[in-house]
Amino acid sequence: VPELPDVEVFRRVLQRRGLGRAIAHVAVTDRRILGKLSTREFSRRLTGKKLVRARRYGKHLLAKIDGDGWLTLHFGLTGALQPYKDPQKPPPYYRVRLDFSKGEHLAYINRRMIGRVGWTDDAEKFIAAENLGPDALGRRFTFADFKKAMTGHRRDVKSVLMDQAVVAGIGNIYADEILFQARIDPRARSNGLAPAQLRRLHRTITKVLKTAVARGAGSENFAEHLPKSFLLPARKKGGRCPRCAAALKTLKSGGHTGYFCPRCQG
């Protein structure tokens, strides 16, 4: 479920469980997750080193190694970061494991292997190389830049919202939620939105993502902890709009299924 709010939750897990601790041992159970990076090089970078900072940019999580570069984590479709205590019981489908001194363990799990774990010497260079726009919850996500990006594309507004080069962190689920809360039709052209709609959209991005983080995105029973106005729990076949109870419509784009309310969003 790893969009910005989920990755932010992972960041906090990493911060709480790993920060200031030395990594005693690193295990890679499936080297494909490292891409071209060798397991040897990867563990050499981390073993015996201390984690000193955890930062998130868009859907990427970066962990600073004391006096060196950064461990980079991307969660793809099925990735997660999970702490555990019992060394005999690592979670299923873990691909990379960090064993800290004092018996704390962190597992990067990824069932479908779509995702990446890597290394970069410089976080800013990494962000630039990934061609990421401003982080959706960052200072640099200004209305002026957002407006320029939206009016500069003639695609449908949903695909622009999901374009990581325009704004980093929004995926299929939260794009649907944001458009629902802003009451904008996902099929509308991004360059055809009225100024008031653009304003609303920009404000709603911040609001929805912050709410999701505050309610513990990705945690168990997350849907139950969301405000009643949220689309997310109804986002399934036969789902109804939480505002007007109309049957939700689905929409396929880029291999993703989108949900929206045909009555409220137009």
Add this chain to the structure above:
DNA sequence: TTAAGTGTTGCTCT
């Protein structure tokens, strides 16, 4: 058994 799925990339065609 088949298809679909919360992400990204890279290709083709227009």
Add this chain to the structure above:
DNA sequence: AAGAGCAACACTTA
């Protein structure tokens, strides 16, 4: 050139 559409990645679940 921008954008649409699709396959690929890999694996589970409905």
